[in-house]
Amino acid sequence: MRSSRRHPLLVPVLLCALAVLAARPGDEDQPAAGISAQVARLYQDAALATQQYEAGRREADAQRARAQQVEAQLDGERREIARLHEDLGRIARAQYRSGGGIPMAARIILADSPEDLMRDQHVFSQADLAVGNALGRSHRAEVRLAGDEAKAASAWRTLEKRNAELAELKQGIQRRLDEARGQLQGQADASVTAGSCRGAVRLDQPPNRVTEPWVEPVEPVELSAGFGSGGSRWANRHTGQDFAVPIGTPVRAAGAGRVVRVSCGGAFGIEIVIEHPGGYYTQYAHLAAVTVDQGDRVTTGQWIAQSGTTGNSTGPHLHFEVRVTPDMGSAVDPLPWLAQRGVSVG
Structure with missing residues (x-):
């Protein structure tokens, strides 16, 4: 009853x-x-x-x-x-x-x-x-x-x-x-096939209620391939942390900074690299679209892209890296790095 x-x-x-x-x-x-x-x-x-x-x-x-x-x-x-x-x-x-x-x-x-x-x-x-x-x-x-x-x-x-x-x-x-x-x-x-990015899509930003200096790049968080893991699709070891998210998921700037690279083509497909104060860089790869241009200033939690599966990718996800230079080969493990900044992921 x-x-x-x-x-x-x-x-x-x-x-x-x-x-x-x-x-x-x-x-x-x-x-x-x-x-x-x-x-x-x-x-x-x-x-x-x-x-x-x-x-x-x-x-x-x-x-x-x-x-x-x-x-x-x-x-x-x-x-x-x-x-x-x-x-x-x-x-x-x-x-x-x-x-x-x-x-x-x-x-x-x-x-x-x-x-x-x-x-x-x-x-x-x-x-x-x-x-x-x-x-x-x-x-x-x-x-x-x-x-x-x-x-x-x-x-x-x-x-x-x-x-x-x-x-x-x-x-x-x-x-x-x-x-x-x-x-x-x-x-x-x-x-990506043409090697010519479409440019920034200026989406309406939702209210940004982030009060902390650092956040996860996507939410909700579902971890997939981790830093240093092996795989046939990488020349050596995996250089970042993958987040399993559907195509079109909003990608957020992990911290405030300046966009130093927006590119498409190559193994990372469509990607963004942001320079942060303190000498660190974050990369967001395999995107479907970007909402910022090179040279833009971004705030913590701001939507900067939409996730996808471009480039060397087996399915929809966000590839996230933390680097000490803007270029590949200088990556550090993102999860401990974020944890040191108050962001517990996973």
């Missing part, structure tokens, strides 16, 4: 999210925006849809927990009804054994004294009152039980419908995002 309680804020929040996402213009309505902007927008839409879907799932879990509590309560009410019925049976049997069926005229004739008559009358009155109270409690318990069951069933149907709508919305956005990611990667591959 399911509970009738609902989260007071979840319904309007979810409905607002549905309205906002449904009102978004389709990709075909924004031909001038470019595929990079479409991927960025759909990425945010997918994140919001996922957030609302997961919120709905959490509410479903909470609803199931409440349903178990209500089921226990209803079982108690059923036991109470059964007990009341037993009480009614005992009262009826007691009345029968004590002469409850004798007419009042006979009681008056058979009474030894007026006091005995009044005492007997009080006993029977109390018995009648007990019967009435038991019947009333039984009826109220049955009504309450039926009401709880009806409200619980209605609440559960509403929750299932809302979650189904959210799942459908999420799947629709994900399909559009997958299509747009394919187009974005196609453009990136064409640029």
